[in-house]
Amino acid sequence: MELRVGLRKSYGTFFLDADFAINGERIGIFGPSGSGKSTLVSLIAGLHHPDSGLIVLDGETLFDSRQRLDVRAERRRISMVFQRPHLFPHLSVKGNLLYGYKRCAHRHREIILDSVVEVLGIENLLDRGVKNLSGGEKQRVAIGRAVLSNPRLLVMDEPLSALDDTLKFQIIPFLKNTCRVFEIPYLFISHSLLEMRIMTDQLLTIAEGRIAEETTAEALARARMGGSPEGYTNLLRLAAPRRIDGFYGYRWGDQELFVSAGSDEPEALFELSSTDIILFKRHPEATSARNLLKCRVVDVFEAGSRVGVELECGGQRLIGQVVSQAALELHLVKGSEVYAAIKAAAFNKLG
């Protein structure tokens, strides 16, 4: 998907002036509340009209103030998933799912009801009304409805921010899977860097109505780790758990990680803060931490007043952080060997 945008729009004292060209499939628009993210995407989707500018999607001009061209929202084939599901209350789940599909030209109907229903796991909901669905079910139906309209671009405007953490991490796999299986490019809007890291490959940051930079969520997370008391959050997708002495053992690369807060689910996502990783120059014969990993330093980088260390352990990557003094004492340079000690309780399961 190739998107070229140059837009200006004023709302009272707020002024949006966004210029960018981006090529990719999983693009994030990241910024604090009130920075203009939602305004920008509502202009791209055609829900509001820019004062002036240009929108070109995959070579097709959707808006051009010079040519007085403004393709109507329903003709843009850009569907949206909003913060809340906004399902049509007078229609059944199936009626909601098929709303966009029925209005999609036959030649574009590649994604069909049965396959979406299967990916989202909503087979048993089809004939129900939407009012008594749970929050997670509603949001899954909303995703299905948007996807079934066979859009060329899916815009997700903070689709997870109204959900609690447990639900959020239950919905994320559905979102990711659906877009991957049906190959739908998307714009993902959020103010959560964690969501961005899970959902996007590229990132546009927006501040006070302007595009600040084009980066990746990963690079932004590293750049911000120095200024954050939580440091950098490592995300580990761990699978195949086994119970051992009150812990859960998960395969991670060619080693096993011991986790206190594991579960019997076949796969789970864990977060681990860079501040919870302790580095040793040599093998510390004994430690209370249940995980002691032999690692190779891949990169050492500035992170505010700290030093960030990228480690390679058994084919996997971890980011740790130390103070400058410790970096000197440990002789942290690319290629050096260290041992990382991590307590089993330091892993926090997401969802």
Added chain:
Amino acid sequence: MLSFTSADYSAILLSLKVAVTATLLSLPFGFATAYLMTYRKFRGRILLDVCVNLPLTLPPVVVGYLLLLLLGRNGWIGKMVLQPLGINLIFTWKAAVIATAVVGFPLMVRSIRTGMETIDERLIQASRTLGAGLFDSIFTVVLPLSMRGLIAGSILMFARGLGEFGATIIVAGNIPGVTQTIPLAIYEYVSSPRGDVMAMALCLVSIAISVVVLLFHEWLSARMVRTD
């Protein structure tokens, strides 16, 4: 034993006919006006608002008189549109329908608007991004979700129509069997000697119809809540 004359029966039937016709006739216009006033920003919106609500504050007699001036032989509409088409409305039951529609219209619009204002605008936006054009969106999202307001507005207008007197007597007159509705018949009975009993009988009919209408409204509302 009470016995209604044929003129009384026709007054009862005419009342129902006028109120039903006026309500059905006003529904599409009421819906369109409510939609414009709820969702559209345009110049003259306040003027439209004032015009729609004016019959609510004006004495019905004034509304009737203005309609007479407008629809009469020398009125703008009467002279320019109705006469060339060979249509005469004044002093026919159709004039009573128009008078009833104009007087009850603000009540209908208000009820529909109240319903429409509770519709989340995101639902309309969602339908647009899903490929629904403006009218498609209006018919498949706004209309079904305004149903409660439409029903409440219709019932309110129908009830108001049954009691319409001032505007009707001016544009339609009080011709027994032709334009005489229940209120007009009651008025005539009350003004004539020994008409009290018949006036009371027609009052009871009026009350009975109103009670039935209100019960119907309650039943319909309860049913809609259950469907929710």
